[in-house]
Amino acid sequence: MVFFTCNACGESVKKIQVEKHVSVCRNCECLSCIDCGKDFWGDDYKNHVKCISEDQKYGGKGYEGKTHKGDIKQQAWIQKISELIKRPNVSPKVRELLEQISAFDNVPRKKAKFQNWMKNSLKVHNESILDQVWNIFSEASNSEPVNKEQDQRPLHPVANPHAEISTKVPASKVKDAVEQQGEVKKNKRERKEERQKKRKREKKELKLENHQENSRNQKPKKRKKGQEADLEAGGEEVPEANGSAGKRSKKKKQRKDSASEEEARVGAGKRKRRHSEVETDSKKKKMKLPEHPEGGEPEDDEAPAKGKFNWKGTIKAILKQAPDNEITIKKLRKKVLAQYYTVTDEHHRSEEELLVIFNKKISKNPTFKLLKDKVKLVK
Known part of the structure; x- marks a missing residue:
């Protein structure tokens, strides 16, 4: 948003509020921009749509501000509005609206947002007028690309040099060149996705190759083991080439036998321990039978011998x-x-x-x- 100062009274005014201020301040003939300090006489302030930023103002002589894509599109849009005002076939109501719109620097470029903006900022609620204004904008925007295409077309047909080169160059090189051109046209995301796909394919191929090599190496080992088993069953001796494999099998058998013997010893030891524990428990639990009363014979009610319990x-x-x-x-x-x-x-x-x-x-x-x-x- 651009701000001006009145040279008569010194009041700071927005661009939209200039007309009101002129009706109040009679001596207002010249306005100066707060940011750039330029003076604007009469209605020249209407053309001053955008001013320099604070970075450009205080950045020094060699400072060059970055141009944003949105700002360039907005400036082109506002220029289009100023061109539409000059058309003769525009109705006076629409022309007034266009003049009001040109004072703003944040005009939307889509239909729904544009009409909402008109309703809120300019207080225009008549839908027929809104449609008329938008139709004028759409006609102007559609006519521009057609004119650009006509300007870009060459006046005289020029011979295509690539066609002559393609006849001489072999087909493989032509394909490579076409692929390179296609890669240039693609976006960064597409390139990234393609790279990831290539990596995945390479990984899969490597896995398959490794798997095949492992399977090839494992098959002869299995065959050797089968041959050794057949020879042992038939009572034949294993050849000297397979002597190492026979020794391994014998060692394994010896280990198994020793392990089984150790298990048997451990089991016997455990049984002995359990038997000794049971004996100690029984000894602890044992009690002496009640003694006979002095000078008398033992009674029939006393505890009997081992067997049935009384x-x-x-x-x-x-x-x-x-x-x-x-x-x-x-x-x-x-x-x-x-x-x-x-x-x-x-x-x-x-x-x-x-x-x-x-x-x-x-x-x-x-x-x-x-x-x-x-x-x-x-x-």
Whole structure:
């Protein structure tokens, strides 16, 4: 956006607001641009569409600003608008609109955006006028490329030098030249994609070649192994050429035999350890049978010899040994089960079944009396 200063009052004004300012400030005859400092008399300010940037202003003498593609297109678009104003067949309403449009430097170049811009900035909502303005623009833009093509065409037909050269040059070189021209025309993305495809193809080809070589190398080895097996089965000796392969097979067999022997030794050691552990457990669990009372004969209720376990007799014997014929259920259970394990040896039941039997024997027998956590022998 271009800004001007009034030389009469010194007020800074946008390009769009100049007409309003002229109607207010009567002495306004000359306007000067804030950026470049040029003076514009009368209506000359309308042609000053774009000014220098801050980089160009403060960059020094040798500074050259970069030209943006969008700015070049915008300038061409605004020039087209100024050319359309001069046409005789344009209606006065449309001409006024075109004059207002030429004051802007950000005019859209597409129909939908252009019409929205007209509605917002110029407050034109009549669709017929909007269509008329756009049709004039589209006609002007379509007529330009036709004129350019006519200017570019040569007046006299010139002989094509490439045709004469192609007759002399061989076909292979011509193809290469055509491919090079096609590569030049392609975009950077297309070139990149082609390179990636070529690399992928090369990788695939290398993989296939390596795979084929490996398969060729593996086949003769398999055949040699098969021949050796056949010779061994027939009882024939392996030839000297294949002596190394025979030695390897023998070594493998020896290793397998030694490994099996070691496994057998380890298994035997483990069994011995388990047997010793079981014996130690049984020794720990063993308890001495209750001793006979002094000066008397052994009773019938005491624990019997190994074989069938006498629950009632063992419980009675343990209670008699206890002070006041009374003992806690926990201690009694421990002693009875220990005695059970010593009698039955290996053929004993699970702990759950033993606990159930123990509880039944205590609760149902009238000779045993339960007092909370203790058991007492009733005489």
